[in-house]
Amino acid sequence: MSKSVSELLWAEKYRPKSLKELVNQEEIVKRLMKFVEERNMPHLLFAGPPGTGKTTAALALAHDLYGEDWRKYVLELNASDERGIAVIRSKVKEFARSKLPGDIPFKIVILDEADNMTADAQQALRRIMEMFVETTRFILIANFPSKIIEPIQSRCASFRFTPLKKEDVVSRLKWICEQENVVCHQDALETIYEISEGDMRKAINILQAAAALGEVTVSHVYKVVGLAHPKEIREILNLALQGKFIESRDRLRELMVTYGLSGTDVLKQMHREIFSADLKIPEDVRVTIADYIGEIQFRIVEGADDEIQLTALLAKLALLGKKISSMKG
Amino acid sequence: MAQEARLPWIIKYRPKRLDEVVDQEEAKAKILEWLKKWPNVPKKALLLYGPPGCGKTSLVEAVANELGYEVLEMNASDFRRKEDIEKVAIRASTMQSLIASGRKKLILLDEVDGIADREDAGGLEAVAELVKISKVPIVMTANNPWDPKLRVLREIAEFVEFKKLRKDDIIRILERICIAEKLKCDKEALDYIATRAEGDARAAINDLQAIGEGFGEVTLERAKALLRPRDKERDPFETLKLLFSAKYAWQAKSVLNQSQLDYEQLKLWLEENIPNQFSDLEDVSRAYEALSKADVYLGRIIRTGDWDLLAYAIDLMTAGVSLSAKNNPRDKDRWTKYSFPQRLLLMSKLKDSRKIRDDLATILAQHLHISTSTAKAEIIPILRAIFISNPEYAAKIAVGLGLSEKMIEMLAGPNKQVVIMHYRRLKEEIEKKAAETIMQLQAKAGRTEKPEARKEKKKEKSQSKTTSTDLTSYFKK
Structure with a gap:
C-alpha cells in the first residue's frame, strides 16, 4: 500500500478521468x-x-x-x-x-x-x-x-445508467489492488460486490478499509462492515426493549456526543437496525417500531428538540419491550 | 436616636459574631474549615447558595470578623463589567502582598446569579478569571445555583448549601429586635410575619420595621392591614415536587407561575427527572409522550411565531406529565432525589462535535463530488473503520484530505492519540522536505540573479510551495 506521506480515498484516486477509461x-x-x-x-x-x-x-x-x-x-x-x-x-x-x-x-x-x-x-x-x-x-x-x-x-x-455487473466491479477492484500492491482474495471481492449491491463507490470504499487491515479477505471485509456501523445503536435499542430505559437514555446521550450525531441520524440508523435478524423481536413488532420512529422523525422535522424526542421514543420502546416479554411469559 | 432610627434594621441587627448567626450549623462548619485551610483547598472559591434572607452574607461577615479578615464586599449593583472585576482582583492581590501590617483580606461577591442576567458579556468569565489569579479567598453568594448560566462556576467553586430558615428561628430573631427596639410585640403578630416570610429573615425584619417603627408596638391587626400577600419563587426541586404531586390539572398548571424555572428550563428538568419520580414504565412512557408533544408545540411556536400555542405546550408539560401516573398514582407523592439536567452539561459538547462533523462532511463532499449527507452516511463510517484499525494509514489519509486534529479525534475514537502522533510526524516530514526544496530552488536562483531580485523570487517560490495541495501532489509519486 501507499508508501508516500499522504493518501486519498481510492474512490476518488481511481475515478476514471476520461471517457476512454470508463469500462461500463x-x-x-x-x-x-x-x-x-x-x-x-x-x-x-x-x-x-x-x-x-x-x-x-x-x-x-x-x-x-x-x-x-x-x-x-x-x-x-x-x-x-x-x-x-x-x-x-x-x-x-x-x-x-x-x-x-x-x-x-x-x-x-x-x-x-x-x-x-x-x-x-x-x-x-x-x-x-x-x-x-x-x-x-x-x-x-x-x-x-x-x-x-x-x-x-x-x-x-x-x-x-444500469447497475454494474458483478464481473465489472470485481475486475475493477482487482485492478485497484494491483495498483496498490494489496493482496486480495477472489471470494472477498465477490463478498464486497454482494454487500455494496453494485454500487462502485461503496465497493471501493469497503475495499480500501479492508486493505487497511492488511490483506483483503472475507473476514476483513466483514470486520470493516462491523466497524463502519457501530453496534451502539443496536445495544441502545436492546437496552430499551429490555426495559432498561435510563441506561439506554444515558448511552444514547454519550453516543450523540462522541459521534456528533443529530436526532435524524440516530433515527435512520435505528430504522436500519430494526429489520436486522440480530434483533430478536416478533416480526409485526418491527413494523410497530418503524411507526414509532417515523412519528418521532416527523416531530423533529416539525421543529421539536432532538433529545426530548429520542428520549420519549426510548420510553415507548421500553414499554413495548415489557409488553412483548409479558406476552411470551 | 432619630439618626439611628433611619438605619435599616437588617443592617443595624446584622450578626457581628458567629454565635449570633441563627442556624446553618453545617454551612458554618464548612466555611470555617475552608477559610482556615485556604489556600490549601481543592477549589479556591466558595459559592454559598440558598433562598434570600437565610443568612449567607451575614454569615460571611460574622466569620470574617471572628477570624480577623477584612471583607471587600461587592454586590450585584456595584460592578458588573469585566474591567471592574479586574480592578478588584489587582487591588486585592497587591494589597495582600503588603499585609505585613494590615489585615487579611477576603473578597465577597454578592448575588453572582445577577451577573449572568445582565447584558455585560463576560461578567461570569471575569469572575472565573478573578478566582484563578486571586491571592485572597473569594466567597460568592447566589439564590439559584441551578441557573444554567452559573455552569462555569461549578468547576471553580465549592458549593455550600444554606437551608431555608425555620419559622421558629425567624420568630427568635424578631423577638431579639423587638427587645432592642423596646417594641411591644404581639405573639400572634410575630407568628404572622414569620409565616408570611417563608424562611426569609430579611423580609421578616423589613416587615417588622414597617409595622413597628415609630408606633412602639406590633399588633396582628396592623400586620394584616399593612402586609400584602407576597409571591415566592420556588426553586427547581420544589417546582418538580409540586408539579408531580398535583392532584388536579389546575394545580400542576399553576406551578410555572411561581418558579425559578421558565418553561424551557422546566422541559429539561422534566426530561431528566420523569423516570426518577415514576416507576411504572407505562406511566413513564405516558409522561414522556406528553412532554414530547409539548415540545412539538414549542417547535411550532419558533417556526410560526404563533405564541398562542404556548398555552397548549404548558398544559401538556405540567398537567399532562403530572397526571400520567395512572398505574402507580402513589409515585406522585414519593420522595424523590431530583437531579440537575445532564443535558445542560452536555449541550456545548454536542454543539462542538456536530460542527466538526459538518466540516468534515463538507471536505469529503467536495473531494468525492457527493452531497454532505451522503458523506455523513457513507464515507464517515468507512473512514472510522480505517481510523480505528490502521492508525498509520489513517494519518496518511488525514494528511491527504487535509483533516484537522479535531476531525481525527472524532474519527479515531480510542485510537486518537496514535493517529495524531503519526499525523504530526508526517506533517513534520512534509515541512522538512518542503524546506529542502526551497533551499535548492534558492540556491539555483542565487547563481543567476542579483541579491535584490533573488529576495523577491524567494518569496514567490516559498509561497507557491507551501500550499497543501501542491505539497501532497509533489511528494506523492
Whole structure:
C-alpha cells in the first residue's frame, strides 16, 4: 500500500478521468464521445442507482471537452446541499456571465441529486435552464428519473445508467489492488460486490478499509462492515426493549456526543437496525417500531428538540419491550 | 436616636459574631474549615447558595470578623463589567502582598446569579478569571445555583448549601429586635410575619420595621392591614415536587407561575427527572409522550411565531406529565432525589462535535463530488473503520484530505492519540522536505540573479510551495 506521506480515498484516486477509461455503460459512453467529437451537446439527464458512474461520466465528459483545464468550465452543485433555488439561480448566473476562450461556446453546470428538489424548485430550475441556454448546458443527475418533472425531462437527452455487473466491479477492484500492491482474495471481492449491491463507490470504499487491515479477505471485509456501523445503536435499542430505559437514555446521550450525531441520524440508523435478524423481536413488532420512529422523525422535522424526542421514543420502546416479554411469559 | 432610627434594621441587627448567626450549623462548619485551610483547598472559591434572607452574607461577615479578615464586599449593583472585576482582583492581590501590617483580606461577591442576567458579556468569565489569579479567598453568594448560566462556576467553586430558615428561628430573631427596639410585640403578630416570610429573615425584619417603627408596638391587626400577600419563587426541586404531586390539572398548571424555572428550563428538568419520580414504565412512557408533544408545540411556536400555542405546550408539560401516573398514582407523592439536567452539561459538547462533523462532511463532499449527507452516511463510517484499525494509514489519509486534529479525534475514537502522533510526524516530514526544496530552488536562483531580485523570487517560490495541495501532489509519486 501507499508508501508516500499522504493518501486519498481510492474512490476518488481511481475515478476514471476520461471517457476512454470508463469500462461500463458502453452505449452511453459511445454517445457521450460523439458530443465531444461534435464539440456540442444538449442538456443531459443522467439517471440510475448510486455508484453506477453518473458523476464520473459527467466529469469525464467535461474533461474530454475542455482538456486539462476543464474545472474552469464546470460548476458543480448538489441539490441536497444548496440552500434553495434562489441560491442556485444566483450561482448559475454568476458562473454563466464570463465569456469563454476556445471553440466551445458553452459551460457546463452539473446538478447532482436533482431528484431531491421539490416540483416547484424544478419548475424554477427549468426557467433557469432556458434563461442561460446560450452559454450553459446542464447535466442533471438523479437516482430516480420519475422524480424529475416532465418539462425538464423533455428538454434533456436522457441516459439510464444500469447497475454494474458483478464481473465489472470485481475486475475493477482487482485492478485497484494491483495498483496498490494489496493482496486480495477472489471470494472477498465477490463478498464486497454482494454487500455494496453494485454500487462502485461503496465497493471501493469497503475495499480500501479492508486493505487497511492488511490483506483483503472475507473476514476483513466483514470486520470493516462491523466497524463502519457501530453496534451502539443496536445495544441502545436492546437496552430499551429490555426495559432498561435510563441506561439506554444515558448511552444514547454519550453516543450523540462522541459521534456528533443529530436526532435524524440516530433515527435512520435505528430504522436500519430494526429489520436486522440480530434483533430478536416478533416480526409485526418491527413494523410497530418503524411507526414509532417515523412519528418521532416527523416531530423533529416539525421543529421539536432532538433529545426530548429520542428520549420519549426510548420510553415507548421500553414499554413495548415489557409488553412483548409479558406476552411470551 | 432619630439618626439611628433611619438605619435599616437588617443592617443595624446584622450578626457581628458567629454565635449570633441563627442556624446553618453545617454551612458554618464548612466555611470555617475552608477559610482556615485556604489556600490549601481543592477549589479556591466558595459559592454559598440558598433562598434570600437565610443568612449567607451575614454569615460571611460574622466569620470574617471572628477570624480577623477584612471583607471587600461587592454586590450585584456595584460592578458588573469585566474591567471592574479586574480592578478588584489587582487591588486585592497587591494589597495582600503588603499585609505585613494590615489585615487579611477576603473578597465577597454578592448575588453572582445577577451577573449572568445582565447584558455585560463576560461578567461570569471575569469572575472565573478573578478566582484563578486571586491571592485572597473569594466567597460568592447566589439564590439559584441551578441557573444554567452559573455552569462555569461549578468547576471553580465549592458549593455550600444554606437551608431555608425555620419559622421558629425567624420568630427568635424578631423577638431579639423587638427587645432592642423596646417594641411591644404581639405573639400572634410575630407568628404572622414569620409565616408570611417563608424562611426569609430579611423580609421578616423589613416587615417588622414597617409595622413597628415609630408606633412602639406590633399588633396582628396592623400586620394584616399593612402586609400584602407576597409571591415566592420556588426553586427547581420544589417546582418538580409540586408539579408531580398535583392532584388536579389546575394545580400542576399553576406551578410555572411561581418558579425559578421558565418553561424551557422546566422541559429539561422534566426530561431528566420523569423516570426518577415514576416507576411504572407505562406511566413513564405516558409522561414522556406528553412532554414530547409539548415540545412539538414549542417547535411550532419558533417556526410560526404563533405564541398562542404556548398555552397548549404548558398544559401538556405540567398537567399532562403530572397526571400520567395512572398505574402507580402513589409515585406522585414519593420522595424523590431530583437531579440537575445532564443535558445542560452536555449541550456545548454536542454543539462542538456536530460542527466538526459538518466540516468534515463538507471536505469529503467536495473531494468525492457527493452531497454532505451522503458523506455523513457513507464515507464517515468507512473512514472510522480505517481510523480505528490502521492508525498509520489513517494519518496518511488525514494528511491527504487535509483533516484537522479535531476531525481525527472524532474519527479515531480510542485510537486518537496514535493517529495524531503519526499525523504530526508526517506533517513534520512534509515541512522538512518542503524546506529542502526551497533551499535548492534558492540556491539555483542565487547563481543567476542579483541579491535584490533573488529576495523577491524567494518569496514567490516559498509561497507557491507551501500550499497543501501542491505539497501532497509533489511528494506523492
